[in-house]
Amino acid sequence: MALDHHTVKNIARLARLQIDESNIDRYVSELSRILDFVEQMNQVDTAGVAPLAHPQGGRLRLREDVVTETDQREAFQKVAPEKEAGLYLVPKVIE
Amino acid sequence: MNWEPVIGLEVHVQLLTRSKIFSGASTAFGADANTQACAVDIALPGVLPVMNEQAARMAVKFGLAVDAKINRRSVFARKNYFYPDLPKGYQISQYELPIVGEGHLTIDTDDGEKTIGITRAHLEEDAGKSLHEDFHGTTGIDLNRAGTPLIEIVSEPDMRSAQEAVAYLKKLHTLVRYLEICDGNMQEGSFRCDANVSVRPLGQRKLGTRAELKNINSFRFIERAIEYEIERQIDILEDGGTVVQETRLYDPDKGETRPMRTKEEAHDYRYFPDPDLPPLELDEPFIEEVRRTLPELPDAKQQRFVAEYALSHEDATQLTASRDLADYFEAAAGATKGDAKNVANWIVGELSAYLNKENKEINESPVNAKQLALLIDRIHDNTISGKIAKEVFEAMWNGEGNADEIIADKGLKQITDSDAIEAIIDEVLARSAAQIEQYKSGQTKVFGYFVGQVMKATQGKANPQQVNEILKRKLDV
Numbered sequence: 001m002a003l004d005h006h007t008v009k010n011i012a013r014l015a016r017l018q019i020d021e022s023n024i025d026r027y028v029s030e031l032s033r034i035l036d037f038v039e040q041m042n043q044v045d046t047a048g049v050a051p052l053a054h055p056q057g058g059r060l061r062l063r064e065d066v067v068t069e070t071d072q073r074e075a076f077q078k079v080a081p082e083k084e085a086g087l088y089l090v091p092k093v094i095e
Numbered sequence: 096m097n098w099e100p101v102i103g104l105e106v107h108v109q110l111l112t113r114s115k116i117f118s119g120a121s122t123a124f125g126a127d128a129n130t131q132a133c134a135v136d137i138a139l140p141g142v143l144p145v146m147n148e149q150a151a152r153m154a155v156k157f158g159l160a161v162d163a164k165i166n167r168r169s170v171f172a173r174k175n176y177f178y179p180d181l182p183k184g185y186q187i188s189q190y191e192l193p194i195v196g197e198g199h200l201t202i203d204t205d206d207g208e209k210t211i212g213i214t215r216a217h218l219e220e221d222a223g224k225s226l227h228e229d230f231h232g233t234t235g236i237d238l239n240r241a242g243t244p245l246i247e248i249v250s251e252p253d254m255r256s257a258q259e260a261v262a263y264l265k266k267l268h269t270l271v272r273y274l275e276i277c278d279g280n281m282q283e284g285s286f287r288c289d290a291n292v293s294v295r296p297l298g299q300r301k302l303g304t305r306a307e308l309k310n311i312n313s314f315r316f317i318e319r320a321i322e323y324e325i326e327r328q329i330d331i332l333e334d335g336g337t338v339v340q341e342t343r344l345y346d347p348d349k350g351e352t353r354p355m356r357t358k359e360e361a362h363d364y365r366y367f368p369d370p371d372l373p374p375l376e377l378d379e380p381f382i383e384e385v386r387r388t389l390p391e392l393p394d395a396k397q398q399r400f401v402a403e404y405a406l407s408h409e410d411a412t413q414l415t416a417s418r419d420l421a422d423y424f425e426a427a428a429g430a431t432k433g434d435a436k437n438v439a440n441w442i443v444g445e446l447s448a449y450l451n452k453e454n455k456e457i458n459e460s461p462v463n464a465k466q467l468a469l470l471i472d473r474i475h476d477n478t479i480s481g482k483i484a485k486e487v488f489e490a491m492w493n494g495e496g497n498a499d500e501i502i503a504d505k506g507l508k509q510i511t512d513s514d515a516i517e518a519i520i521d522e523v524l525a526r527s528a529a530q531i532e533q534y535k536s537g538q539t540k541v542f543g544y545f546v547g548q549v550m551k552a553t554q555g556k557a558n559p560q561q562v563n564e565i566l567k568r569k570l571d572v
Contacts, residue, residue, distance in 0.1 A: 067119055069120040086130070
């Protein structure tokens with residue numbers, strides 16, 4: 001399955017990856033090879049096989065609804081590059 | 096051309112759990128920024144989500160209440176997008192297999208009852224909050240809300256006017272509070288609504304292109320936003336234009352909607368099953384246990400009020416708008432010797448007016464159900480008239496005591512002594528020769544004048560029936 005330039009650029013944008021225009025040809029061929037490799041799975045007849053939601057099977061473990069966490073803001077914010085009034089500061093997001 | 100609006104709603108309901116959906120951090124509203132955001136909520140490396148059982152219970156409770164299919168197996172998926180208030184870079188939600196499948200809700204419209212389809216309701220986590228002001232060119236992030244459990248309730252595009260959309264939303268709002276799965280606080284964002292609005296030529300099956308109106312936080316604004324949007328789309332189509340599929344925000348100050356994001360291609364969420372969470376499997380005992388916790392639902396209660404207390408459809412609807420109000424009514428109706436219909440009138444009329452004026456909820460009423468019942472008893476046993484009762488009620492509201500104390504203190508007891516009333520009537524008649532003349536010549540409207548004079552002379556305390564009877568007897572000779 002061959003990817004085109006546009007798709008590669010779109011994937012990069014969705015993943016917030018900055019890519020060099022000059023490398024796109026290489027990405028197109030490398031990513032296409034990966035897809036070809038995975039494509040082999042389509043040879044298996046999966047009619048009547050339910051989609052797999054989790055590789056290990058099993059069911060979700062549920063916990064009781066109790067508050068077990070204490071305030072650790074100070075510890076967490078030690079690694080934050082910018083903070084003020086208890087808030088994490090990030091570059092301005094405009095909606 | 097005649098246009099038909101088509102509206103579907105997506106409602107986000109914050110569940111009233113104590114802790115978050117995938118962590119043990121508190122969900123209490125109003126805490127200091129980021130003091131309730133634990134390692135899981137802020138997505139530190141290596142953390143794993145563990146599902147809150149109560150959130151599943153509440154979602155099932157909702158599903159049962161709207162007669163929906165409860166999926167015995169549902170799957171959590173990652174919805175991928177980048178935004179600073181979503182630290183993981185994905186929201187844990189449900190996609191192909193939601194916990195609640197198809198159900199329905201009945202609303203009242205001008206043309207009678209209408210059933211609105213519910214497509215699904217799925218569990219997901221809320222995001223944090225972005226604060227765009229006051230941080231000198233940066234955005235402040237508070238992750239206390241991140242991880243708060245939500246159910247997103249998606250309706251079918253079954254509504255045909257802004258009024259129907261609001262009726263559906265109010266019904267849903269009443270229901271989630273009855274179920275005690277959400278506090279319904281729209282200002283604090285516990286109950287949020289997005290509306291998908293399109294229009295099509297009347298009679299056409301194919302749906303028009305829709306616009307999505309985001310996060311509108313009051314019933315009034317929702318109605319206005321949808322109405323504005325319907326008009327906007329009709330104007331475009333009638334001018335030969337085409338509606339663009341986009342997300343729009345409602346500006347309550349300007350009373351209009353405007354586009355929010357133009358890059359619609361950005362909506363590529365690349366959902367996939369979350370490898371951290373195996374499927375949620377529910378067994379029959381769990382579902383049956385939840386079913387046993389269902390309260391009497393608003394529709395059933397409303398019908399029972401009509402049948403049991405002989406209330407009108409409207410009164411029963413108003414009184415069942417919240418469980419607290421319905422409980423108040425039943426407590427008062429059970430305690431009084433008077434008519435349940437009178438109790439309903441007092442609650443829907445006087446009491447509601449006082450509550451509205453002071454912006455109070457029924458459980459904050461200074462007059463409790465028993466006290467109201469006593470007041471209605473005093474009307475019933477002719478101690479006071481309905482008119483005087485309003486004066487007594489005001490004093491009760493202001494904390495001046497119970498009905499009996501106020502009636503005694505203010506000397507409001509009704510005059511029921513026929514001789515006393517007759518004496519006053521004679522006095523009034525003695526100085527009303529002209530009016531008597533008019534009355535006898537057939538101007539029976541003057542009767543009201545006599546009643547008024549007697550009431551004035553007794554400061555409203557004469558028993559109105561007796562006044563009427565005695566007056567009639569004296570005048571109609």
